Amino acid sequence: MKVIPPKIKMSKGFTLLELMVAMVIFSFMSIMAYGALANVFKSNEVISSQELKLKKLQRSMMFIERDLRQLVLRSRSTGYGQSVSPALDYGLDAEGIIEFTRAGNSNPAGLVRSSLQRIRYVVDDGRFSRLSWNIVDHIDAEPVSMLLLENVDLLVFRFLDNKNNWQETWSSTAQSPKAIELTIEHKNWGKIIRLFSIQ
Secondary structure, three states, X not given: OOOOOOOOOOOOOOOHHHHHHHHHHHHHHHHHHHHHHHHHHHHHHHHHHHHHHHHHHHHHHHHHHHHHHOEEOOOEEOOOOOOEEOOEXXXXXXXXXXXXXXXXXXXXXOOOOOOOEEEEEEEEOOXXXXXXXXXOOOOOOXXXXXXXXXXXXXXXXXXXXXXXXXXXXXXXXXXXXXXXXXEEEEOOOEEXXXXXXXX
């Protein structure tokens, strides 16, 4: 009797060429996926940066509006003879852009001091800062400085008087303007104009 050996099934594997083709395809897919992921991260970083800049701009406008709306007619004595700075003084040149007295200075610690505050806005080398003194008649007192914005190219105020005429300068203790217009030219945001009602 003739014995027929069983057929042995040959297991098929990948050839070296097939493996190389598969690795090349996988590499291309990985590169494409990495590029897409890198673009997502870069876009997210740009959006976060723009959001932070916008928040700084909004915070700056909030401080300016809050300060100007609480402007009061209280001049500042410099302490040297009869020298007095007006309640609102614009065009300080080297000393700053604008300086005025405002009310509503909070006092949570219950210190013995006035609720008035002296405010000065300064632009130095593109850096827009807010200086504040808890003493209106400050002489040598150091102010609290707060950086509001960077990359400021221009900052200009205009003042609407009681006859509805716009004034380029203001230096009066007798009266305050009806409204103040602020123009800022910023490297990121361009030209921004805000109008604040005072009376």
